[in-house]
Amino acid sequence: xxxxxxxxLLFLTACAVASRICQARFRAAFLLAVSYAFxxxxxxxxxxxxxxxxxxxxxxxxxxxxxxxxxxxxxxWIGPAAVVFLAAYLAAxxxxxxxxxxxxxxLAMPLxxxxxxxxxxxxxLDVHWGKLPAETSLLNFAAYVAFxxxxxxxxxxxPGDFLxxxxxxxxxxxxxxxxxxxxxxxxxFIADNLGPAINFxxxxxxxxxxxxxxxxxxxxxxxxxxxxxGLTDIALGAGRLFGIEGPENFNRPFTASNxxxxxxxxxxxxxxxxxxxxFVPLRMATRQAGNWGLAASITINMVAIGLWxxxxxxxxxxxxxxxxxxxxxxxxxxxxxxxxKAHPAWDRPGxxxxxxxxxHAVALAMVFFRAPAVGAxxxxxxxxxxxxxxxxxxxxxxxxxxxHLLALGIAGYALLEAGERWxxxxxxxxxxxxxxRWVRWSFYSAAALLAAFGxxxxxxxxxxxxxxxxxxxx
Amino acid sequence: MADTWQHMQHVFRDIFxxxxxxxxxxxxxxxxxxxxxxxxxxxIVALEREFKIKFTTAEVTRLKNVGELAALIDKKLPVxx
Numbered sequence: 001x002x003x004x005x006x007x008x009l010l011f012l013t014a015c016a017v018a019s020r021i022c023q024a025r026f027r028a029a030f031l032l033a034v035s036y037a038f039x040x041x042x043x044x045x046x047x048x049x050x051x052x053x054x055x056x057x058x059x060x061x062x063x064x065x066x067x068x069x070x071x072x073x074x075x076x077w078i079g080p081a082a083v084v085f086l087a088a089y090l091a092a093x094x095x096x097x098x099x100x101x102x103x104x105x106x107l108a109m110p111l112x113x114x115x116x117x118x119x120x121x122x123x124x125l126d127v128h129w130g131k132l133p134a135e136t137s138l139l140n141f142a143a144y145v146a147f148x149x150x151x152x153x154x155x156x157x158x159p160g161d162f163l164x165x166x167x168x169x170x171x172x173x174x175x176x177x178x179x180x181x182x183x184x185x186x187x188x189f190i191a192d193n194l195g196p197a198i199n200f201x202x203x204x205x206x207x208x209x210x211x212x213x214x215x216x217x218x219x220x221x222x223x224x225x226x227x228x229x230g231l232t233d234i235a236l237g238a239g240r241l242f243g244i245e246g247p248e249n250f251n252r253p254f255t256a257s258n259x260x261x262x263x264x265x266x267x268x269x270x271x272x273x274x275x276x277x278x279f280v281p282l283r284m285a286t287r288q289a290g291n292w293g294l295a296a297s298i299t300i301n302m303v304a305i306g307l308w309x310x311x312x313x314x315x316x317x318x319x320x321x322x323x324x325x326x327x328x329x330x331x332x333x334x335x336x337x338x339x340x341k342a343h344p345a346w347d348r349p350g351x352x353x354x355x356x357x358x359x360h361a362v363a364l365a366m367v368f369f370r371a372p373a374v375g376a377x378x379x380x381x382x383x384x385x386x387x388x389x390x391x392x393x394x395x396x397x398x399x400x401x402x403x404h405l406l407a408l409g410i411a412g413y414a415l416l417e418a419g420e421r422w423x424x425x426x427x428x429x430x431x432x433x434x435x436x437r438w439v440r441w442s443f444y445s446a447a448a449l450l451a452a453f454g455x456x457x458x459x460x461x462x463x464x465x466x467x468x469x470x471x472x473x474x
Numbered sequence: 475m476a477d478t479w480q481h482m483q484h485v486f487r488d489i490f491x492x493x494x495x496x497x498x499x500x501x502x503x504x505x506x507x508x509x510x511x512x513x514x515x516x517x518i519v520a521l522e523r524e525f526k527i528k529f530t531t532a533e534v535t536r537l538k539n540v541g542e543l544a545a546l547i548d549k550k551l552p553v554x555x
Contacts, residue, residue, distance in 0.1 A: 129532040264510060275511035276535060283515040284531045294512075330512055337491055 002468065003152065003234045004187055009180075011038070016241035020170050027167045028143045031242060035146040039111060046110035053089075054145045057082065057120045061127040061134040068130070079128030083121050090117040094311045112151035114308060118273055119145055123159040125277055132160045140166050149238035153231050153471040155249045155269035168243030176240035181451065183233030190416060191227035192467050193409030194219050196402045197393065202371060205379045209386040212393050217384060220370050221363050222413050224470060225253060228267070231469045247272075252420050254362075257354035259325040260333075262362055270308070274301055294330060299323040309369070314377065317368040325361050478525075478548055482540070485520045489513060499541025525551060 002008060015034045022030045039047045060082045067075040093109055123141075126132035135141040144162045201208060201216035232249040239246045247269045256262035263271050279301040286293030299320070306319025340347050364381070371377035394400055434440050479497070487495050490508055503509040509517075518529055521543075527550040537543050 129535050131532075131536050260510065260512065279511050280515065280535060281531045283511070284518070284529075284534060287515055287519050298512075334491065341491075 003231060004184060004469075012180075012238055012241065016170070016173065016176070016238075019168075019242050020173075024167045024169070027243075028137075028140050031168070032139060032143040032146065035143065035148040035151070038148040039146060039151065042111045049110060050116060050146060051142070053086075053116075053120060054142045055138070057086075057124055057145075058135070058138050058141050061124055062136075064124070064128050065134040068128075079124050082124050083128075086117050086121050086124075090114065091311075094307075097310065112153070115151060115154050115156055116145055118156050118270075119159065122156075122273060122277060126159060135159070135163055147239070147244065149235045149242075149244075150246060153228075153235065153469060155232055155235065155247050156273050157246050157269070161247065162244065165244055170243040171240060173241060176237045179237030179240060180234050181237075183230040183235075183237060185412075186226045186230030186233065186416065187469070190409050190412040191223050191230060193405040193412065194223040194226070195409075195467055197398065197406045198223055198370075200393070200398050200402075202376065202380070205371070205376050205383065209383050209388040213380050213383045215393075216380070217363055217367065219410070221254070221359075221366050223409075224366065224370075225250070226413060226416065227469060228471045231471055252417075254359060254417075255355070256358050257351045259322070259329045259358055259361060262358055263322075263326070266362075270305065274305055278304055291331060295323075295327045298326050298330065302326060313374045314368045314371055317374060317377070318365050321361075321365040321368065325365075478544055478551070481524055482521070482544060482547070485517065485524050489517045489520055497540050499539065499544065501540040502538070521547065527551065 018034075019027060019030055036047055036051075039050065060078060064075060064079045064082075067078060090113060093113055097109060123132070123135075123144075127134045135144075140163055141159075143166070144157075144159055147157075147162070150157060198216050198220050201212050205213070229250045236246045236248070249267055249269050251265040251268065253262055253265040256265055279297055282297040282300055283293070286297055289296070302323035303316065303319035305322070306315040306317075309315045309318075336350075340350055367380055368374065368377045371380060393403065434443070483495070483497050486497055486506075487493055490506060490513070492507075495506070503514065514534075518534055522528060525547055527547065529546075533546060537546065
C-alpha cells in the first residue's frame with residue numbers, strides 16, 4: 001500500500017477510528033495487529049521474519065540486562081554480537097540487490113528493512129549501554145518495531161521515546177489529518193510536478209547542454225525534500241491519529257549556512273541515529289588520534305549514511321563528498337567563528353556566502369545520489385559548463401504540458417518555503433483558541449474553504465498517477 | 475562539588491567559545507548553541523584532560539544533562555583527604 005493510495009487512506013481512517021473506540025489497555029495490541037495486517041499485504045513471509053527478529057531482539061536484550069546485573073563476562077558480547085548479526089542481515093539484502101536477478105533465489109527486499117533493523121539495533125545498544133531498561137512486554141516491543149506509519153520510510157523513532165507513549169492516548173485527530181494533508185500536498189503538488197522534468201534530464205544527460213542541466217541540478221534537491229518530507233509528514237500525521245508523536249525529520253534544511261548545520265536539519269532521525277550509534281563510539285575510540293581520528297570518524301559515518309541507501313558507487317561518492325565537506329567544516333570551524341567575532345561587519349555577508357556554498361555543495365552531492373551511475377553524474381556536471389549552445393527541453397522531446405506542471409511545482413515549492421518561514425509567526429492560528437464564537441467559527445470556515453480549494457487545485461493540476469516515494473525503497 | 479562546577483564551566487566556555495555561557499545542572503545539549511555529536515566529544519576530551527580522568531562510551535551516551543555529567547566527574551575524582 002502506497003501512502004498516497006486512496007486504499008491506504010481508507011485503511012488508516014478505519015484503524016484510527018477503531019483505535020479510538022478500543023479500550024486503552026488493548027490499544028498497543030490493536031496497533032500491533034493492524035501493523036502486521038499492513039505488513040502482510042506486502043509479504044507474509046517477510047512479516048514472519050520480522051516477527052522472528054523482533055522476538056530474538058526482545059530475548060537478547062533481556063539476556064544482556066540479566067548478564068550485566070550478574071556481572072557475567074557474557075554481558076560484554078551478547079549485545080554487540082546481536083548488533084553485528086542485524087547489521088550483517090541488512091547488508092546481506094543490500095548486497096543481494098546488486099545481483100541482476102534482484103536477490104538471492106528471487107527473495108524480495110523486505111518492506112522497511114533499513115528502518116526496522118536500525119530500530120532493533122538502537123534498542124539492543126541502548127539496553128547494552130544501560131541507557132534503557134529492557135522492555136518486559138513483548139507485545140509493546142513488537143508494536144514499536146512494526147508500527148506501520150513508520151515502517152515504510154521512518155522516521156526512525158528511538159525505543160525509549162516510543163515505549164514511553166504506550167498505551168497511546170489519541171490526541172486531536174484534526175492535527176493528525178492536517179499534517180497528512182500537508183504531506184500529500186508536498187508529494188502530489190510539488191514533488192510529482194517537479195519530477196518529470198528532472199527524470200527527463202537525467203535520462204538524456206549525454207545529449208543535453210547548459211540550461212536544462214542547471215534546471216535539474218537546482219530542482220532535484222527541492223524535489224527530494226518535498227517528496228521525503230511529505231512522506232515524513234504523512235507518517236507523523238498517521239502516528240498522531242493513534243496518539244504516537246514521532247521525531248521530526250526536517251527543519252528547513254535549505255536555510256543552513258554551513259554543512260554541519262545542514263545535517264542537523266536534513267533526515268534528522270537518521271543523522272542522529274548514526275551520530276549516537278556510529279559516530280560517538282568511533283570518535284570515543286579515536287579521540288587520542290587528534291584530527292586524523294576526527295576525519296576517520298566523520299568519513300566512516302558519512303559513508304555509512306551514503307551506503308545505507310544502497311550499495312552503489314553513486315551513494316559512496318555522495319558519502320565521501322559529504323565527509324570531505326564536514327571534515328573541512330570541522331577543522332576550520334573555530335577559526336571561522338573567531339574571525340566573525342573579531343569582524344562583526346563580515347558576519348552577514350559571511351552567512352550569505354555560507355548559505356550559497358552549502359546549497360551548492362548539497363546539490364553537487366545529490367547529483368551522485370540521483371544519477372543512475374557515476375558516469376552519468378559526471379556527464380551532467382561537465383555538461384553544465386559546456387560551451388555548446390544550451391539545449392531546449394521542448395526541442396529534445398519533453399512534453400510541453402509537463403513544462404506547465406513544472407512551473408506549478410516550482411510555485412508550490414516557493415509557497416512551501418514561504419509557509420515554513422512565516423507560518424510560526426502568523427497570529428492566524430491563535431484565532432482558533434479565541435473566546436469569541438464568531439471569530440472562532442470564521443477561522444474554521446476559512447480553513448475548510450482553503451482546504452477545499454487546495455484539494456480542487458490538487459485534483460486539477462496534481463499528477464494523475466503519483467510516482468512512488470523516493471525514500472520508500474530504502 | 476563547587477570546584478568541579480567551576481572547572482567545568484571554564485572548559486565549556488572554551489569549547490563553545492562563549493564567555494557568557496552559564497551552566498545549570500538541567501542544561502542539555504539542545505540548550506547550548508553548537509553542541510552536537512562533534513563538539514560533544516571535543517568536550518569530553520577537554521574534560522578528561524582538565525580532571526585527568528577517563529570516560530567510557532557507555533557513560534558518554536548515557537548522560538542526560540550537565541548535572542549528570544558533573545556527578546559522573548565527581549564520582550571519578552580521587553577522594554581528597
